Amino acid sequence: MTVMKKILTTVAVAATLMGTAAQAETTRIALVVKALGIGFFEAANKGAEEAAKELGDVEIIYTGPTDTTAEGQIEVINSLIAQGVDAIAISANDPDAVAPALQKAMDRGITVISWDSGVAKEGRMMHLNPSSSALIGNTIIKLAADHLPDGGDVAVLSATATSTNQNTWIEEMKKVMGNYPKVNLVATVYGDDLADKSYREAQGLMATYPNLKAIIAPTTVGILAASQAVTDAGKIGQINVTGLGLPSEMAGAVESGATVSFAIWNPIDLGYAATMLSYNIAKGAKAEPGASIPMGRMGEATLDENGEAAMSDPFTYDKSNIEQFKSIF
């Protein structure tokens, strides 16, 4: 009893002491990116700063090599270890090459997570994916269905017939088709990620299915080529091209109206979520399979058996925000 009491008191005192120590110091979180000067990562830094402001006692160190090499990132990591930062959140140039340096960081008590581009399992505590196949599959059909209140025919214009990513997303999309009873998937065609073939396939879709209301292209080449084909056919307003694209590439299509909205991850949210996770793990949250770690306004990240988590649905871009994002990435 007395022993127990003594231990408890010691723990409580220690906790109080540590608590005050931590209160006094700001938590320093390093956001390590693939290379400096890339719009996507500058935007992620913006999100990280937002999270820091929200948390109050956090300082963000935005850093990375000048070119996208693993060697450059290892140097950056070693200097961060020397500075004694509290956490490192990295988007890696190579999943394996940076792992030993990051292990060294973890040995010194630094919290290490990866985001966007992952690190091998032994080199980080968790990895944050921007999204998951299921969420992407649901998003691409939702993008089309949202603008089809009366339903109608839609078709998918994919990359190659053998590309793993696109096939998984289309499978996931088909699984949730039941939630959109009035939307009818008439065809899946493949543009092979070639502008000319994708353009021709889009023309073929318009010719074969006169009542086509939307083309869903979960690939950046496909969505651009389909938008151009719809524009050239004079069917803007009649056929909505949607799917996954980059704001810098899609700005023209959104402006012309060929594409009402499309989706891709939001780098600001990604930087924000990575910072929130780093902070919470540094403050004691356990990063283990099955754990749920809060990430502020982005909800909670639930870790799978590989220590990976998906942030959210892809972010939707349309006329209202394309101007803001087209210069970012």
Place this chain on the structure above:
Amino acid sequence: MIRRYLQSREAILSAAILVLIAVIALRFPAFITPANLANVFNDTSPLMILAIGQMIVILTKCIDLSVAANLALTGMVVSLLNIAAPDLPLAVTLLVAVSLGAVLGMFNGILVWKLNIPPIVVTLGTMTIYRGIIFLISKGKWVNAHEMSAPFKALPRHVFLGFPVLSWIALAVILIAIVVMTRTTLGRAFYAVGGNPHAAVYTGLNVGRTQFWAFTISGALAGLTGYLWVSRYAVAYVDIAGGFELDVVAACVIGGISIAGGVGTVGGAVLGALFLGVIKNALPVINISPFWQLAISGAAILIAVVLNSRANRTRGRIILKQTEPVA
């Protein structure tokens, strides 16, 4: 005369294209509407222009595998030029495209002519170099629709006398090529150099220099197509027209241009391109599995080549009749 024409490659190929269109129409009747056929012609225009350039190179016993890379590099340069100077007149853009393409072609030509390197090696090398240069000048970034000026994008799709300008440009290239190949010394020199290089030398033709000009013309046409391509698809990036050089060579082979040199016509190259164009445009609408589509394209090319070699077999001539053993 009529009989000779009916047995010619062009007639056989024209018939094959008509049969192909008829078969497609059975499955998808809307394919034979005039509007759609005009669309197929328009879509095939870049391939036709490139096939004509390639034909001239192949006539001289060479091959140009760098056409697609040349197209992509020129396309990227004019796109970047358009960003830098949106108000540049289109005539200047076109001039830049054709000249840059010609210079890139000349580079191939010089290597073949002065250093005697086999053309397939030269153009395999420059193909990679040109793609690499695109990466360097664009830093791997795309030039997108909203960055290009409106007139820059509008030219190929502007409708003039019922057809888009892209189709008219292809028609103009075809007509000029026919005149050059049949009515000029240079045109006949291409045939002579490929048909019998030794005889060509004795008639005073410089084989290397003729090949140099063939590469230059092929390059210039690739440059022209480069502008048309990026403006039509309103996007320029490193990989545009990836693998397109093989389509161009295939169009020539289907069109009856002999890889051995010296044999082929502009009409053959154009029909060969149209044959591929019809297949490419038909496959998306006749609802065939994408895995079969590749096999069908390949089979069509093989059949055309087999027909081609059979048609050429009758060309053999007996020169020394008296040496034949008497039965």
